[in-house]
Amino acid sequence: MNTFKRLKEFYWPYKRYFIISILTLLAVTAFTVVYPVLLQVTIDHIIILQNYHLVPYVAIGFLLLTALKGVAAYYHQYLGDLFGIRSVYELRNALYRKLQFLPFRYYDNARTGDLMSRLTADVEGFRFFLSFGCAQLINLLMLVGLSTAIMFYYSHTLALLTLAALPFLVITVYRFDKKVHPAFQNIRRSFADMTTKVQENISGMNTVKSLSKETYEIGRFDEKNNDYKHQYINTAGIWAKYFPVMELIGHICVVVLLGYGGWQVIEGTLNPGALVAFFSLVWYIIGPLMNLGFIVNMFSQSKASGERLLQVLDEKEDIFDAPGAIEADRLKGHVQFNNVTHRYESEEELALKNISFDAPPGKTIGLIGATGSGKTSITQLISRFYEPSRGEILIDGHPLKDYTLKSVRHNIGVVLQESFLFSSSIKDNVSYGAPGATMEQIVDAAKRAQAHDFIMELPNGYDTILGERGMGLSGGQKQRIAIARAICINPSILILDDATSAVDMETEAKIQEAFREVMKGRTTFIIAHRISSLMHADEIIVLDNGEIVERGVHEQLIKQDGPYRRIYDIQFQDRNLFLQEAR
Numbered sequence: 001m002n003t004f005k006r007l008k009e010f011y012w013p014y015k016r017y018f019i020i021s022i023l024t025l026l027a028v029t030a031f032t033v034v035y036p037v038l039l040q041v042t043i044d045h046i047i048i049l050q051n052y053h054l055v056p057y058v059a060i061g062f063l064l065l066t067a068l069k070g071v072a073a074y075y076h077q078y079l080g081d082l083f084g085i086r087s088v089y090e091l092r093n094a095l096y097r098k099l100q101f102l103p104f105r106y107y108d109n110a111r112t113g114d115l116m117s118r119l120t121a122d123v124e125g126f127r128f129f130l131s132f133g134c135a136q137l138i139n140l141l142m143l144v145g146l147s148t149a150i151m152f153y154y155s156h157t158l159a160l161l162t163l164a165a166l167p168f169l170v171i172t173v174y175r176f177d178k179k180v181h182p183a184f185q186n187i188r189r190s191f192a193d194m195t196t197k198v199q200e201n202i203s204g205m206n207t208v209k210s211l212s213k214e215t216y217e218i219g220r221f222d223e224k225n226n227d228y229k230h231q232y233i234n235t236a237g238i239w240a241k242y243f244p245v246m247e248l249i250g251h252i253c254v255v256v257l258l259g260y261g262g263w264q265v266i267e268g269t270l271n272p273g274a275l276v277a278f279f280s281l282v283w284y285i286i287g288p289l290m291n292l293g294f295i296v297n298m299f300s301q302s303k304a305s306g307e308r309l310l311q312v313l314d315e316k317e318d319i320f321d322a323p324g325a326i327e328a329d330r331l332k333g334h335v336q337f338n339n340v341t342h343r344y345e346s347e348e349e350l351a352l353k354n355i356s357f358d359a360p361p362g363k364t365i366g367l368i369g370a371t372g373s374g375k376t377s378i379t380q381l382i383s384r385f386y387e388p389s390r391g392e393i394l395i396d397g398h399p400l401k402d403y404t405l406k407s408v409r410h411n412i413g414v415v416l417q418e419s420f421l422f423s424s425s426i427k428d429n430v431s432y433g434a435p436g437a438t439m440e441q442i443v444d445a446a447k448r449a450q451a452h453d454f455i456m457e458l459p460n461g462y463d464t465i466l467g468e469r470g471m472g473l474s475g476g477q478k479q480r481i482a483i484a485r486a487i488c489i490n491p492s493i494l495i496l497d498d499a500t501s502a503v504d505m506e507t508e509a510k511i512q513e514a515f516r517e518v519m520k521g522r523t524t525f526i527i528a529h530r531i532s533s534l535m536h537a538d539e540i541i542v543l544d545n546g547e548i549v550e551r552g553v554h555e556q557l558i559k560q561d562g563p564y565r566r567i568y569d570i571q572f573q574d575r576n577l578f579l580q581e582a583r
């Protein structure tokens with residue numbers, strides 16, 4: 001119950017819907033059990049005693065009862081649904097909000113498919129119980145309680161006879177539940193596996209096609225699809241086996257009831273009307289009891305879903321604004337690292353060891369080194385995506401932690417090796433970081449990023465809608481839109497992380513031209529594997545295994561016989577050879 005108690009803030013504000021829905025359910029149950037009583041009165045007091053002049057009144061009574069039951073059922077159903085839908089609306093928003101503020105640390109280990117299923121299937125599982133399961137449980141208790149009371153009123157012995165069949169039914173329901181519950185869990189797991197497979201396949205379609213693995217992928221999907229089919233067939237088998245048994249128990253109960261009750265009627269100790277009423281009432285007990293397994297199942301599933309939702313909601317947001325944090329509109333962009341050491345939570349090795357540098361406003365810092373040497377980690381610490389394990393990072397002389405996250409990130413423009421574009425218009429993608437930007441500002445940013453010309457050649461210009469992840473544009477075009485997006489926020493710090501490594505030489509030249517324009521007056525960090533991309537930097541930092549092994553300007557570094565010189569030789573030897581051959 002703790003799970004439901006802890007999620008109370010989402011559904012309790014709508015308790016009025018729930019209470020009215022349950023009150024109307026009470027009315028529905030009352031009208032339902034009155035029906036057999038009315039039947040008994042009709043048979044015993046009107047038909048047998050031949051009071052036929054009362055028939056129209058009884059008929060009107062029946063109609064009235066059905067109409068009232070219909071109205072009550074309408075409000076019960078509608079308000080119950082409203083209760084569930086309103087509650088999970090808030091819950092879904094809260095989860096999404098949480099996902100926006102969870103630190104990168106969380107996403108390092110999270111699986112997209114799993115998070116998607118929490119936000120959809122688990123939220124729905126929880127809603128289903130709120131809207132339907134809970135009312136069903138209350139309905140069951142009320143229907144069984146009232147029906148049993150009326151049965152005892154008519155005949156103690158027949159009521160006891162009916163109750164004697166219940167343990168058999170309850171045992172069957174229990175055994176059914178024990179089998180069907182894991183079967184349902186297997187269906188959920190199998191479904192999650194299958195959707196994860198589809199999601200991975202679509203995301204990695206490039207790799208699949210380039211390696212001609214279509215047939216292999218079809219086979220792998222068939223395995224998952226087959227498993228899902230089997231899980232469903234297995235569950236259908238359990239239902240098919242247990243439901244007739246439950247019905248059989250119900251029918252045996254009815255036959256015994258009719259036999260014994262019929263004998264009582266012949267003996268004159270029971271009225272025929274009471275026997276007919278019994279016949280209806282017994283199904284009011286057996287029917288919901290057969291559903292008990294289903295309701296218990298729904299309850300345990302929604303509890304499991306609630307726990308999975310709480311896991312997300314309880315996740316620690318360890319990077320947040322300190323009380324009284326500085327709200328800086330415009331930073332100058334002076335970045336300093338003082339003995340910064342960093343280790344990722346999931347790793348044993350240090351990613352950065354005692355990193356110190358000073359990047360005054362407007363200067364360019366080049367970061368070079370082998371893969372995994374820590375270049376990206378430095379820039380991720382500047383954006384405060386992670387907190388360093390030790391050391392201090394200062395921006396404009398104040399610790400990075402003293403600023404609000406918003407003021408830091410609004411002042412940092414990032415262009416990655418493969419930038420993410422949303423499936424919306426080019427205009428919206430460019431102004432994503434600055435939603436208030438005017439069309440003039442958007443066009444200006446695109447011009448400075450060398451993107452304006454090709455955008456204008458597209459059929460709908462700035463209103464062209466991009467496919468998912470910018471499909472429909474070349475790598476270089478996507479990159480220039482990403483640069484325009486970075487310029488649009490007018491950042492004082494610019495991070496170019498391997499931004500040109502995925503494009504050809506000609507496009508690289510165009511992008512470099514765009515960069516030269518953009519970098520003016522901004523502190524820039526260039527991460528690159530090609531020396532040509534960062535040779536003009538004011539300081540080049542060479543990293544190896546998380547440590548700074550060399551630093552200085554290009555001319556200085558190539559004179560030393562260090563790692564920078566070795567990279568230079570490898571990259572420029574090829575070029576010189578090529579130039580010699582060309583001559």
Ligand SMILES: Nc1ncnc2c1ncn2[C@@H]1O[C@H](COP(=O)(O)OP(=O)(O)OP(=O)(O)O)[C@@H](O)[C@H]1O
Nearest residue numbers: 108344346347351370371372373374375376377378
């Ligand atoms: N999110 C993360 N969680 C755990 N370890 C990480 C994470 N990001 C990076 N690392 C580890 O930290 C070290 C430095 O990685 P980083 O990405 O900073 O290197 P890099 O020099 O930018 O590499 P590349 O040139 O391949 O981009 C590596 O050992 C890497 O495995």
